[in-house]
Amino acid sequence: MNNMEIILYTLLSLSGLGIILALILYVVAQRFKVVEDPRIDEIDELLPGANCGGCGYPGCRGFAEALVQADSLDDFYCPVGGNETMKAAASILGKEVAEKEKQVAVVRCQGSPEHRKKTSEYDGPQSCILESKTYSGDSDCPYACLGLGDCVEACDFDAIHMNPETHLPEVIEANCTACNACVEVCPHDIIELRNAGKKSRRIYVSCVNEDKGGPAKKACDVACIGCGKCVKVCAFDAITLENNLAYIDYEKCKLCRKCVDECPTNAIVEVNFPPKKKKTEKKPPPDKKETEKKSQPKDNTNQASENEQEQQNSNSDETKA
Amino acid sequence: MLKTFPKGGVHPEENKLSAGNGIKKMPLPKQVIVPVSQHIGAPAQAVVKRGDKVKTGTLIAKAGGFVSSNAHSPVSGKVKKIDNMMDAAGFKKPCIIIDTEEDEWEEGIDTSNDLIKDINATSDEIRNKIADAGIVGLGGATFPTHVKLSIPDGKSIDHIIINGAECEPYLTSDHRVMLEKGHQILIGTQLLMKATGVSKAIIGIENNKRDAIEFLTNIAKEYDGIHIQPLKVQYPQGGEKQLIKALLNREVPSGGLPLDIGCVVQNVGTTVAVYEAVQKNKPLIERVVCVTGKSVKEPCNLVARIGTPLSELIEEVGGLPEDTGKVISGGPMMGKAVSTTDIPVTKGTSGITIFNKIESKRGVATNCIRCARCLSVCPVGLEPYHLKNISENEDWEMLEQEHVMDCIECGSCSYTCPANVPLLDYVRLGKANVSQIIRSRKK
């Protein structure tokens, strides 16, 4: 009897407490209800959820909120989710979104110790930003990679690693989401986002040295010396020379690789091209150039067709090879 | 009891190796590299071009604004080129490179050693001459002197304070200047007093320079209104704010200037430059540089033309020692380690300190043990360990609330840290970012 009473009272008091608290919670929830657009949740679910900030907003939810409020989606892009995510988000919002080409981070410095002699020794916290506040770097090139790996730490996707031999960061393309984190963190602005290009083939000037040719070459064997040879050889006006530094516009570059051969210091780098087999293989590039020339007028009018065209080009390229 | 500032401070080993050696004149360098900007403020604009002939004292770069300073040719010769060269801060900056031919001075400059005591110039004339001569604070901060002397409307000052503290270990250039150019200092001080209309001046000297205190006290009797005050040896007493606190017990308000509490502070070296500019028409083209270090053969104080490469000064004291690990432009507490000895002497180069390999290595940083030593030595009353943590987390707004901009970068915190945490490195990073934020806010 006594035991029963205890159990009864316990049950009664606990459930009573539960009911009272539930009521309070309910009242509070109703009173302070935040009316939120349900589409925010929907879009938030679509997004990758990495909260990397690559879109320029604080986390994925912030981006979702901004998307819902925006009139036009042109200025928005989730680099991690890419076009598919953006399309899905646009369809929820009933808006259009322009397709953007996939981008990837490239490291524009080849100054490994064998090319670029160290002239001093930095002693301090192992962080590029702190070294860059101390002085211009431990070699004669004041623009070069400091090699302390701030970019590696900034990357949320395990897409950039230091190569222990070259002391330079290397991007793992498959992981790179072009979130811009490494670009922002690099104090010497060495990392750049470039269009991944067809078949992930890219050509770029792997140097950011703006010194005149003499000092640049003296500081580093593979520096861009601003000779302008590449500018002359480029048939597409894709290369510009400013402050003694060549730059290849990835929108204009047709991947003909002429500049790569022309560069006297090997500062221009090609990525993911099939290896050249010396003399016999010299033909493909000119061929490619011709076909690309034909496609050029179309480029400006229609991007999609250009992509198709290029795909065909590269396909034919391969069949020839 | 000797006066000093009450809060914080450290007392590093003094190592004033070159205190007993008189000032020697450097031979003319074969080539000078004159950075266009050797001061704080707007960069100056070069007014010469390649191939121009210049004389010693010719204006070669004109001030690019009010808070800016002229630069003059330190030698006579031909402008070789204007190019980006490495400066002491470790970054490439535009420099005018002049090949020395001879030492022919610009007309109107009195190069004799005669002492001119009578002050004829009016206060405006003094200020203009100081501005024309390109004089900046020679203690190392290189703030244009004429700006400091221009008292804005509504502010009034009652004291000129001359900084002879030289609290940096190793350096002795100010000490020797006080011993050898005492009269010039006092006349220069009087010129500053006249320029600002002040009747009182105090020269604060740390007590490890007794001979200088005695000498200046003796000759100061000939000059009105100048008082010599010995100070207890304590770093960073040479900091403007700490010096005023020590001498007058006034505190510069947070974020304010010495002007706000009626003071103008000038370095002793600056007063000599003022004397030469006003009484002798001589622009600032040379300065006393102390070249020192434990492994240096004969540490000494050299008068070098601006633009002389550090390597020539080091040759003069017996060459770079074999075991050199670090060459510091300035003293060990606030100086900048340089990556090459090809950089030139600038207006702010008060010394060159050479460390051997063992002295050069920083201790390995370990975890902070929250011993609070950094708090107790901070002369400003900041919490360096906390600032470092915030800076590491990149929370710049919070950093600003924690008064990071009041930090004078004296380095006492890093100096004293038992865990060898590079506190100041991070605080500097924070300051750079916060000041950027403040600047962008003003726009």
Added chain:
Amino acid sequence: MNTNKLIVSQSPHVSDKNSVQKIMYTVLIALIPAFLVSVYFFGLDAIRVQVIAIASCILVEWAIQKFLIKGNNTIPDGSAILTGVLLAFNVPSNLPWWIIVIGAIVAIGIGKMSFGGLGKNPFNPALVGRVFMLISFPVQMTSWPKVQVLNFAMTDAETGATPLAIMKEGISNGEPVSQIMNSMPTSYADWLTGEMGGSLGEISALALIIGGIYLVWKKVITIHTPLAIFGSIALFTGILYLIDPQSFADPAFHLLTGGVMLGAIYMATDMVTSPMVPKGMWIYGIGIGVITVLIRVWGAYPEGVSFAILIMNAFVPLINRSMKPKLFGEKKKEK
């Protein structure tokens, strides 16, 4: 030309000769008098407890650092040794070895390394270990062997209670304080020199004060925290004593017995877990003093210093954030 590469780093380029290691070893030196006293009164047992505690602390830290954190060896900084010594100082001399080892694992493993090692722990590791042992093994942790001068035979000594336990027992039985004091086997002079029941290191107030003076002289600790603790305990118990001398013991009794000296001088002043600015130290010390007296007089345990320090440790981050050093040139309030 010098072919050597110059080293570049930010200023300052010099540093004083201090190091974490030096600080730790200075504290260890300061603990030597108390250690000698413990050997004098507890014989070889004192050395046995010390050795086990130090060895297990070092081992635990080394193992965690090597296999879990995979970091550098941190033993040379001396903090593990110090934790071991303090842990040993906080236990009775006849404690079985396996309890000491458990205490060391808790102290180093949970109290220190789980937070990231030296400097990151919010609580004093030795006290974390001690309180864990006290709660888990109350019988072993509170059976104090009677002191025997220079007895080096490893026999099972008689056990007796500490003065604080006698007092607590007596008061709860309703005896007046004067009667308890008379029946107590030891007196004020004994407490000062250390001839009383208690943990290894806490018995001799004199030896601990000598070490404390050395620490203050070496500038390892500041005097604020100990003074605040002593002052607040003396004041609080003094008021109680004045109200009713028959139910509350006098301030001298409270100061000299139990772990007040050891706690105030060595445990509360632990740099890592104590406030940074003097103002904060006063608040922290007063808090420890008040909580200690509360536990001693009204709490379930006869002794409360360990708990008091741990409780106040928890407030340290708060104190550090709210107590700021005075800023140079801070704008004074308009009067």
